[in-house]
Amino acid sequence: MSTAGASPAPAGFAAAGSAAPASATTAPANLSEDQTAALQEIANIGMGQAGDSIARIWKQFVALSVPRIALVESGRIPTLIHHFVGDARVSAARQAFHGAMRGEVLVVIGRGNRDQLGELMGYDGQLDLGEEQEMLLDIANVLGGACIGGIARQLGADVGFSAPSLIGTDLDSHAVVRPEELCVSTALCVEVCFTIESNQLSAHLIALMPREELVNLAQLLDRFLCNL
Amino acid sequence: MDENTDLKLLGFIVERLEVGILAIDPQFRVVLWNRFMETHSGRDLDSMRGQCLFESFPELPERWLRRKIESVFELGNYSFTSWEQRPYLFRFQHNRPITGGVDAMRQNCTFLPLRDASGVVRLVVLTLSDYTDTALIQQKLTAAMAVSDEERRKQRALLRRLQDAKAQLFQSEKLASIGQLAAGVAHEINNPVGFVTSNLGSLERYLIDLTTLIESYASHADQLPPAAAEAVRRQREKLDYDFIREDLGALIRESREGLDHIRRIILDLKDFTRVDQSGWQLADLEKAFDSTLNVVWNELKYKATIVKDYRHPPQVECIPGQINQVLMNLLVNAGHALGEKGEITLRTGPDPSEVTGAVAEVWVEVEDDGCGISVEHQKRIFDPFFTTKPVGQGTGLGLSVSYNIIRRHGGRIDVRSTVGVGTCFRLTLPVQRSEVADAVSESPDLAAEVTPEELLALEGPDGA
Ligand SMILES: Nc1ncnc2c1ncn2[C@@H]1O[C@H](COP(=O)(O)OP(=O)(O)OP(=O)(O)O)[C@@H](O)[C@H]1O
Ligand SMILES: [Mg+2]
Secondary structure, rough: OOOOOOOOOOOHHHHOOOOOHHHEEEOOOOOHHHHHHHHHHHHHHHHHHHHHHHHHHOOOOOEEEOEEEEEEEEEHHHHHHHHHHHOOOOEEEEEEEEEEEOOEEEEEEEOOEEEEHHHHOOOOOOOOOOHHHHHHHHHHHHHHHHHHHHHHHOHHHHHHHHEEEEEEEEHHHHHHHOOOHHHOOOOEEEEOOOOOHOOEEEEEEEEEEHHHHHHHHHHHHHHHOOOO | OHHHHHHHHHHHHHOOOOOOOEEEEEOOOOEEHHHHHHHHHHHHHHHHHEEEHHHOOOOHHHHHHHHHHHHHHHHOOOOEOOOOOOOOOOOOOOOOOOOOOOOOOOOOEEEEEOOOOOOOEEEEEEEEEEEEEHHHHHHHHHHHHHHHHHHHHHHHHHHHHHHHHHHHHHHHHHHHHHHHHHHHHHHHHHHHHHHHHHHHHHHHHHHHHHHHHHHHHHHHHHOOOOHHHHHHHHHHHHHOOOHHHHHHHHHHHHHHHHHHHHHHHHHHHHHHHHHHHOOOEEEHHHHHHHHHHHHHHHOOOOOOEEEOOOOOOOOEOHEEEEEEEHHHHHHHHHHHHOOOEEEEEEEEEOHHHHHOOOHHHHHEEEEOOOOOOHHHHOOOOOOOOOOOHHHHHHHOHHHHHHHHHHHHHEEEEEEEOOOOOOOEEEEEOOOOHHHHHHHOOOOHHHHHHHHHHHHHHHHHHOOO
């Protein structure tokens, strides 16, 4: 997968629900096969709903990739992001979510027509730097809220969000996350790519949950499976 | 506590919290407006209740804010604004009537969806926190950082100047010692050359006398007894006297030319080493070329054919010693570039007859058909200590010093080069000493601007 992103992930990949680039991942030790499959299913539905809501608020057609789920060694996260996003210059923001599920969402946005996008979000005329940053934060907030919110709702989990913060604009995709600032050793990674065709916007959402949190997630998934 | 007191307590908190709280329905009508909002907006709940937010506050960015609130109704998720990107949503006075510092209260806002039992979002609650103090601290921090950035930039500039100065010092010391040596040698040679020249004069006179004497003997040869006359004739033939007589003149003439040459070289050397008689004077760049060429001739004579293409431009106002130094650097570099054999062309211009009006600039070129300089290296050749030559042959200072000299003259130094074809350096100098040149050359020197402490700090334990 490179920058374009909206093309569906390879079938085997999505079905297995594990393993993105083989080198960057290990099997999700703390989630059983059933739990992983359920998570994949929930993510598929949640992201679909998210895409639908986003399409409604932005009144644009939004294409989504099949979410990819993998347990990742944190040292590999930068490589993984580069793998998802490709070589392009990007802008990025992060947002924390907490409650029954805890983690961070990274939203990485590639090239796009900023001014058109700004128009879409209700800005007038050409964007200044502050507006561009605000828009980036808003996109991160909307995507993060829709996706994590969608998953949480299906799991019947209560999740809150902190205000998003800026990582940077015009970054090298390797620089979105620096390994030295990571404080967990392994994380569950859920990746999905949104594309708004009319604005050539492509945004990758990468939700990361520390491995320790998987205990909670596993419980939620079990509850979900029981209620089926 | 019963439910009633709970509600009262909650109501009290909402009312009195030092945070702006308002709630709006899907038609953007206000349903809640707490004390903070009343105080800062000057409008009370009664006058706000049921009012459309955008009608009451036309200064709000309506299109954008509508979208934002709509998306909270639609998605049921939180949304935020931060003072860093959007200083405020409502223009309120800040909490610093005395100490000031900003134009209006800085605000962070949160948009909360409020769902009913069925999960539909009925209201959006907007909270507004005062971030003015944080913003002010940030402002100060940014200012402090700007100052320290500026300082660092200055330090870097200083360091570079120091490096340049060091390089220049090094090169001029090198040149000065070459100059001293040359001047010493010139002086030593001058004495013997002086007496050889005068002896040669005497010798020539004596030889003329001697030949005259021999001629006069010869004119009386017929008076000798035949045997003696025959012996003299044979002797004269054996020694090839006629040739000797002819050759003597040529020998003397050539020796005198040789001595002249030596004297010219000595003069050029003295001329050239006039580095420290550093006054601005009018100088003829072609003469400068010629005298410099004489100085470096020894290095060039076996491998270089020199082609001169002079157009006799007017004299330029310059510091001749320094210009000679530049020309020497270029000639030596060209010589090095040639390898075994090659051609060096010295060109000057413009041709005054082809110029209309006064000539403002004069140029000289040193072109070689040597190894050339790669494009990457072309960017670096003017850096101090950049050299591709083996230790002992190059220090990498020639061009950096030349560059500085030409810059101080208000001129330019340009290079054209193709690897494997050759290189041409062109100096362009204003005919008249320009104000720029004065400004550059008379800018306060290092010692005046850098204190010894600064120097020590910059140099560090093992030098900068
Ligand atoms: N005419 C030329 N042809 C090819 N290369 C050149 C020429 N002139 C300069 N250079 C390149 O530029 C470099 C820097 O030249 P510069 O005169 O500054 O230093 P240097 O000749 O190496 O040493 P120094 O002049 O201090 O003895 C040289 O090492 C050489 O690589
Ligand atoms: Mg040199």
